[in-house]
Amino acid sequence: MAYFLQIVFAGVALGCIYALIGMGFSIIFKASEVINFAQGEILLVGAYIVSSLVFDWRLNFILAVASGVVATVLIGLVFERLVLRRMIGRPVFAILMITIGLDTILRTSVIVKAGPSPLSAPAPYTITDGFNIAGVHLGANDILTIMVTVVLCALLYYFFQFTRYGLAMRATALDQEAALAAGINIRTVYALAWGIAAAIATVGGVFLAMGTYSIDITLGSAALLAFPAIILGGIDSVAGAVVGGIIIGLVQDLTAGYESKVGVLGMGIHQITPYLVMILVLLIRPYGLFGTRKVERI
Numbered sequence: 001m002a003y004f005l006q007i008v009f010a011g012v013a014l015g016c017i018y019a020l021i022g023m024g025f026s027i028i029f030k031a032s033e034v035i036n037f038a039q040g041e042i043l044l045v046g047a048y049i050v051s052s053l054v055f056d057w058r059l060n061f062i063l064a065v066a067s068g069v070v071a072t073v074l075i076g077l078v079f080e081r082l083v084l085r086r087m088i089g090r091p092v093f094a095i096l097m098i099t100i101g102l103d104t105i106l107r108t109s110v111i112v113k114a115g116p117s118p119l120s121a122p123a124p125y126t127i128t129d130g131f132n133i134a135g136v137h138l139g140a141n142d143i144l145t146i147m148v149t150v151v152l153c154a155l156l157y158y159f160f161q162f163t164r165y166g167l168a169m170r171a172t173a174l175d176q177e178a179a180l181a182a183g184i185n186i187r188t189v190y191a192l193a194w195g196i197a198a199a200i201a202t203v204g205g206v207f208l209a210m211g212t213y214s215i216d217i218t219l220g221s222a223a224l225l226a227f228p229a230i231i232l233g234g235i236d237s238v239a240g241a242v243v244g245g246i247i248i249g250l251v252q253d254l255t256a257g258y259e260s261k262v263g264v265l266g267m268g269i270h271q272i273t274p275y276l277v278m279i280l281v282l283l284i285r286p287y288g289l290f291g292t293r294k295v296e297r298i
Contacts, residue, residue, distance in 0.1 A: 002135035007257040008250065013142035015249020016149035017211075020204030021226035022233070022241030023156070024197030030173035030236050031193035032084075034092065037099040039201055040223025041106035046072040046202030047121070047209045047219055048110050054122035061124045065206055069199045075106075076198035080191050088186075103220075111217060118216040121209035145207045152200065153242055160238075165192055173236070225252070228278035234291025243289060248274045 021039060028036045046068045053064035079102055087095050129140035160166040165188070172179040172189045180186060208222055209215045226241075229248045233240025256270035287293050 003257070005134075005136045007253050009136060009138060010142060011250035011253030012246055013139075013145045013249070014211075014253055015229075015246035016145050017204050017208050017222070017245070018226050018229045018248050019149055019242040019245030020152065020200050020207075021223055022230040022245045023152075023238050024200045024204075025223075025226060025230045026235060026238045026241040027169075027200075028193045028197050029230075030238070031169055031189050034084075034095050034099070035235075036194075036197065037096065038079075038102040038106060039197065039226070040220030041103045041110075042072050042075065042198050043201040043205035043208070043223065044110055044215075044217070044220035045075065045106050046198075047205035047215050048114055048119065050202070050206055051119050051122050051209070051215055052114070055120060061122055064122060065203070068206070069202045072198040072202045073195045076194035077191055080194040084190065084194075085187060107217065107220065116217060118214045121213050121215050122206075123210040123213065127213060141207065141210050145211075148203065148207070149242075152203070156196075156238065165189075169193065225274055228274040230288075232278050232281050232288055234288030236292050237288065237290035240288055240290030248277070251277050 021043060024039050024042075025036060028034060028039075049071050050064045050068040053059040053067055054061060057064075059067070083098060083102075084095065087098065123141065125140040127139070127141075130138050130143065132138070158166075160170055168179070168184045169189050169192060171182065171184055172186060176186060179189075204222075205219065209219060225248060226245065229244035230241045231244070232247060233242070233244025251273050252270050255273045259267060259269050281289065285291075
């Protein structure tokens with residue numbers, strides 16, 4: 001039983017990281033109906049910046065994370081202002097290709113600056129920190145990951161429900177033409193969406209790196225597992241991204257924990273189970289668990 005609970009706890013923590021990445025996807029999609037394929041590399045850049053500030057510049061960990069968030073937010077805002085803003089009204093496919101271009105630029109920049117060798121991930125605690133309850137080790141990184149995810153979800157809920165700009169983003173997500181008619185600045189909404197998504201991605205990247213205590217060029221590939229999370233939960237639902245991320249994290253860790261004990265599964269099956277779950281849910285609910293069903297009039 002302790003083994004099962006240990007896997008569940010680790011799965012929830014991993015799912016929270018996927019939730020942080022998935023929320024960034026959902027926020028940008030709700031604002032502009034564009035999937036940002038560069039989200040994973042923004043995560044990578046943020047983690048590298050934090051590591052560099054801690055180990056090369058000897059900056060305090062909290063200040064380094066804050067600086068990393070500011071840097072990636074600026075990247076998101078500059079990209080939105082100089083590139084995406086000029087693409088308003090253009091085909092969605094063209095915008096998707098531009099985000100793929102940003103993905104390549106960011107990954108190549110990290111390779112040129114830091115090299116292909118892995119870097120140490122900064123962390124305010126060691127891998128053994130935490131405490132035990134009934135034979136289950138609650139690691140400090142997993143606890144902090146869950147706590148920060150809960151806090152960020154609460155802050156985002158407050159922002160979307162009770163602030164002027166949050167309400168503007170919700171209105172834009174429902175109907176862009178009506179939002180324009182009401183005097184909402186769509187460009188400001190787009191910039192906010194990219195800034196918030198970049199900030200959340202950096203936090204997720206830091207926790208993901210701390211979980212393995214290393215940062216390498218493949219760190220951004222975690223965004224590929226956030227895709228099943230947001231599609232499962234509903235790509236236009238921020239709450240769905242959180243629920244989908246936790247489900248995917250649980251499925252992946254439970255499969256990884258028991259695949260060696262169940263011979264019929266085969267080793268490595270945990271790498272595809274998130275996508276199998278995603279396909280199964282989409283067969284039943286094509287818009288995801290919390291996605292908005294679009295009604296088209298003919």
